[in-house]
Amino acid sequence: MPEPRLWIPGPTHVRAEILAACARPMIGHRGTKMKELISSIDGRLKMLFGTEQHVLVLTASGSAAWEAAIRCGVLERWCVATNGAFSERWAHTGHDCGKQTIRVEHEWGDGLHPKALADFIHVNKSVEGLAFVQNETSTGAFSDVGSIAHAVKKAAPESLIFVDCVSSLGGAPFEFDNWGVDIAVASSQKCLALPPGLAVVAMSDRYLERARSIPYRGYYLDLVRAHEDWQKHQTPATPAVGLFHALDEQLKAIQHEGLVSRHQRHQEMSDIVNEWANSRGFNNFVQEKHRSPTTACRRGEGLDTATFVKHLKFLGHEISDGYGKLKGQTFRIGHMGDHTLGQLKALLACSDSVLKEMGR
Ligand SMILES: Cc1ncc(COP(=O)(O)O)c(C=O)c1O
Known part of the structure; x- marks a missing residue:
């Protein structure tokens, strides 16, 4: 059957052409072809996120990108707006990374309320950032990233904005630069229609500056190191080369579809x-x-x-x-x-x- x-x-579902791209002959990950591949992905991924700032790809699932975002972006204290299973898990991940994690709880199924979040941040200015999920996959609640980011930044301009667009990037508009997002993460196996195994990340200059000041960011998930390598069209460790081929192929198809x-x-x-x-x-x-x-x-x-x-x-x-x-x-x-x-x-x-x- x-x-x-x-x-x-x-x-x-993954199209046959994409599965075929995964199975292309292997190339060395430090060679010219890999550099060309990363360069091609870089420009197209920026288009997808709506940014002229920084993007990169991790050979890892979205949960690893969550963890990277926390370890590199939070020194002590952050808050997470929860409205379903995934936002709750992201909050839990913050706790597991040793960060004081304050939840701004919403009902499961509720979309997030920009004003409530801005009011919270206004009286809790010591939090370093606010994280939330654009599309809560457990409930199908879709929140307005632009309005939330705008309201929160007005209330606390220093606050970083962390967004999970794991199950929406490529299926719904995302305007990283216009909305003033600082870090956004997504997984390959959702709207990008790729096999699982890659996480795509966009970062602002501000986020990277903050990350450089945070000690003990680890190795594999250190976004500062990954960013430095990415600028040379390299990755710190051996990437999933087949999935990179598939990502490039799919980004071209997305560009073609518009x-x-x-x-x-x-x-x-x-x-x-x-x-x-x-x-x-x-x-x-x-x-x-x-x-x-x-x-x-x-x-x-x-x-x-x-x-x-x-x-x-x-x-x-x-x-x-x-x-x-x-x-x-x-x-x-x-x-x-x-x-x-x-x-x-x-x-x-x-x-x-x-x-x-x-x-x-
Ligand atoms: C909204 C959301 N965030 C994060 C995750 C975790 O992503 P991954 O399974 O790629 O680690 C999922 C997985 O379904 C998700 O739907």
Whole structure:
């Protein structure tokens, strides 16, 4: 039986051309070809993040980039706005790195409130930065990075802005420079539709300056060292060369599709799922204004979500049950990456036949 098409919110479906790029003949990671590859990735990644400042790639998953962002950007104290499983885990990572981590808690499913965050930062000026997740993959809550960054910087101009765009970069607009973000991290296996194993990072001059002043940043995840090497189109350790080839190939494809068109396609996928789910009585877990362009999280409303997911998989489409404490209550569709509207409609038609079988 062929593998089902992946509609889980990462890893998502990877096109055959990208898998082929991973399998290209190996090249030496200190040679000219690797330098050319990194140079090509650099320019295109800057376009994707919307920055003229600094980007780099880590051979690691997004969680490692979280950790790097903390270890290199926080000396003692930071705060994390939590509204779901991943933001809570990022906060936990801060604690595990020995940093005093203050949570600004929001309900699961809530989008983040810029004013509440700005007010918090205003009275807690000793925090070195605020971290939050643009697209909470556990709930499908999408937050307005630009408004949050703007409000927080107004309240505390020294504060660094840390953003997780792990499940949104490449599927939703990101304006690193315009929004005044200081560090943003994303994983390869989400909207970039690559295999897992790479994290992409954007950093501001301000972030790097702060990082240089922070001792004991480690080796593998030291973003200052990684940045110095990246400027020479090198990496501190042996990178996942095959994945770098795939990233370059995919960034070229994204450029060819056009960022605006790519974001538009994601929004259309979200609209189609929204209409389908509403008409079947599966309410959104989040308010309409926080609806994600990349991840649907719908209340099961009496549906046995595990059986629904299992039967769909048997028919060739893999979606997800709810995440963490939402398991059994919600199901999630990751409409991210390279899926077409036609493929999405096929998934929804298949879902309807499973629901009919299940007596809905
Ligand atoms: C929003 C978000 N942040 C971070 C992570 C962790 O990323 P990774 O699994 O690449 O370490 C995930 C994974 O699903 C995620 O959805």
